Amino acid sequence: MCTAATYTTKDHYFGRNLDLEFSYNETVTVTPRNYPFQFRKVKALESHYAMIGMAFVVDNYPLYYDATNEKGLSMAGLNFPENADYKQEAEGKDNVTPFEFIPWILGQCATIKEVKELLGRINLININFSEKLPLSPLHWMISDRNESITVESVKEGMKIYDNPVGILTNNPTFDIQIFNLNNYVNITREVPENRFSSAIALDVYSRGMGGIGIPGDLSSSSRFVKAAFTKLNSVSGTSESESISQFFYILGSVNQERGCVRLAEDTYEITIYSSCCNVDKGVYYYKTYENSQITGVDMHNENLDSQSIVSYPLIKEQQIKMQN
């Protein structure tokens, strides 16, 4: 499971939780403008927008999970089992594999408007990265500073949804996730009134009772509701520190704590990392399951005109600041 989110204060923020039972050794990776991006079927991008994000780098190829380019366009891939359906190569289309999708879009587009143009020609094809790394079933959230869309390649074809909430989790398909919010029309952050019945006196004995009914479990449809409510009601100062703190609280509202979701005898799904990218400044912040300190990588501290990718291994140990 995973959750992706956007948030706006003075600047714009994009990030995600990666929830999984293991990790691939992902790194915060900057791809500069002149790194030649090879693709299996379409022409290489010899020069393109620079990007920063979380990637598993294999044979000098960054397999991005989520990233932001220098224009502030961002994109994240999230699990979409049973629903994702990739196609055969088709003539007259841009045939791009799912593991090339993030570089293909972020390399060339600055806005959602431009993304929609490219998506009109794209065909997500069924080619594995390697035998060891077969395709994974994903769907994507793509966001610029003003809007977000959700992209799903399913049996019936490519679906592009406007995403007015700026949240994405996993199954079911996005139309159902959005429809499901109707069931929570009654939820409020205000002190609730007794609308149950005037025949009985009901007491608001605790703060937060307007939220009773928001799901607290870790299923993907429940996380969608919880994260949407938290994000849409978020209030924070506009400084960098206040913005990213609030952002990590939004993601934290749907954290997976070890022990709560068991996959096998000794295997539990956890939030491996949470990220928050300031898309205006190109700074990628993250926390890991064991390291609750925020670590940052600034893409503009790298030479963005170079040809070589730069990767920072995650700092995973807990950082404790002793006060005495």
Ligand SMILES: C[C@H](CCC(=O)NCCS(=O)(=O)O)[C@H]1CC[C@H]2[C@@H]3CC[C@@H]4C[C@H](O)CC[C@]4(C)[C@H]3C[C@H](O)[C@]12C
């Ligand atoms: C598993 C993750 C989603 C997290 C999630 O939702 N976990 C719940 C699992 S469960 O639903 O609960 O069982 C997703 C998100 C991004 C993915 C990588 C994208 C690049 C690359 C694409 C290649 O084609 C295959 C290897 C590759 C490294 C991918 C591996 C894996 O697929 C990643 C990490």
